[in-house]
Each structure stands twice: as structure tokens, then as C-alpha cells.
Amino acid sequence: MKRSALDVAVGVFLLVGILALGWLSMRLGRVEFFSAPGYVVVADFPSVGGLKAGSAVEIAGVEIGRVDAITLSDYQARVTMSIRRDVQLQEDAIASIKTRGLIGEKFIKINPGGSEKLIKPNGKITEVEPPVDIEELISKYVFGKV
């Protein structure tokens, strides 16, 4: 009798431990199961150069979403991102891929537009700026082309 109570206590403790571990890994891995992930928009870039799924989407430095996936579509990079529901994007908003600092990670910066038309869920940001490849630029203007 006494022994089975101890067993139950250990079992419960273990279960709580496993749940805590699960919660921790979800937090660290930024997996969102429960919270609403927001609405999805896509944008086609000529190149994404180092942007990854999970990269931040920002307006004025404030994170408003994340990159869900990057796929190839008609030899362009199609970036699928989820945007917080309370943030509206205008049709002429410009999405640019920027680098944090000189060699930092890549993120998407959205420059909000002034159009009255908004981008609907599953819509597309047509105005895009690919990342500037500083290395390529330097080599081009330093050495010239063959």
C-alpha cells in the first residue's frame, strides 16, 4: 500500500518532468502549437542570400512575424511568412532582406506603404528588395569584369 503511493509519486514527478522538458524544447525551438500563428503572406525575391526559416520579419525594428518557409518558384525564392494578426500590410509595402550589422543574421524589414488596399491573408508582397551582396559589389567595382 505504502509502496504503491511512492510509485505514484515518482510517476507523477516523472510526468511533470517530461511535460516541463517538452515545454522547454517548444519554447527554445520556437514551435507554435497553441498560439495563433497569424496570417500568411508570400513574397518572391530574386535571391534570399542567407535568410532562413525562422528569421524575423520586422517593421521599425519591432518583430511582427517570422519566416515560415523558403521555396523555389520559377527560379526565384518564394518566402512564406506569418504576420501577427494585429499588423496590417499595405499593398505597396516594401519587403527588404537586411543584414543585422555588417555580417550578422539576415531578416526581413518591411517598409509600410501608403496604399488604401491591404494585403489579404495568403496574399503577396509585390515590392521586394533582395539583399545587397557587399562582397560581390566590392569585387565588381574593385576588379572590374573580364
Place this chain on the structure above:
Amino acid sequence: MIRRLMLGALAACLFALPVPVSAGLPTEQLRSAIDRVVKTLDNPALKGEARVAERRAAVRKIANDIFDFPEIARRSLGRHWAGKTDAEHEEFVGLFADLLERSYIAKIDTYGGEKITYTSERAEGDISVVGTKIISKSGTEVPVDYRMLKKGDRWLVYDVSIEGVSLVSNYRTQFNKIIQTSSYAELIKKMKSKQQGEFTVEEKPAAKPKTQ
């Protein structure tokens, strides 16, 4: 019989081959405008320092045909465009067109036989992106993309990206910064003073006694 079939198949293949540079309407219209600009700059009758004003006027006239200045201005002002009166919009478009002219048409003046190639065209609904490359004499290639919007049967440029850096995005960031740190009135004042700075150098001393 077999030969005819083969010829037919060959013809079909030829027609089905993807054209590397699809000479769509946007490319055609852009090409014609750029060709006219190049012709103007190469025109011996308009060459030389004395003809600067004439040459620039000619280039601006062509630019007005292919660039949609109100659209560029609206997009560059971004969020701050809404809530302004039509008169304010008109004033801003005028000032902005002058600003672009000062910064770019003066640069176009330095044109010296660079080659321009048309590399791609991507259309999606009313928006089309025409990719071009400017190849300098030393062989440096500068990619310049023109984003065009369909207005009736004309395609008009509403944004230009050089090396992937967008003109509208650049001005939108600058205007937004000025408006947020000071005000819209300050931006207009700045643009006006820049505009006058170039033309009224001689007028300034004349205005001085007034203020004293």
C-alpha cells in the same frame, strides 16, 4: 511524308522554344524611351556645356512619358500620403519630380556610350518588372530593374532598382525619418530650399536688404 512530318516537328519546336528575352509591351515601351534619351544625349546639336538646359529639358520630357511621377511620389511618401489634401499632393509631386531631376537627370548627362541590354521581363497582373543591365566601357555591369504599372495601354515606371536597391524604398525611409523627427512642413521646407538653392544664387544678395 516523313520528311514533311519532321519539318513540321522542327517548326513546332522552334515556335515552342522559349524566347530568352520576351519582348513584351513593357520592355518595348521602356526600350523606346531609353533609346530616345540616348539619341538626345548623342545628338550633336544638343552637345556641349551651353546646351545643358536644352538637353535636360528634352530628357525630362521623355522621362515624363515613361515615368509615373505622381505614383513614385505617392509610394515614396508612404503612410504620410493619406490624409493630405489634393493641393498638398500636387505640391509634393512637383517638388519630388524636381528632386529626382536634380539627382538623376544631371547624372544622365554624364552618359558616355554605355551599353544597355534588356535581360528579363516578369509580368504579374498590372505589374511588370523589366530587368536591364548597363554595361560600362570598362565592362562593369550594373543591373537596373524597372518596375512598371499598367495605366490604360501604357506601361509607366513607378520604381527603379539599381543593384537591387529600390529608389522608392530609399526615399520612403528618408521622408519617414524627416517627418517623424520634425514634421511634414519641415520636409516641404527642406525640399523647397534645395530647389531654390540651385536656381536663385544671384537672387540671394538682392533679398538681403529686405530682411535687414
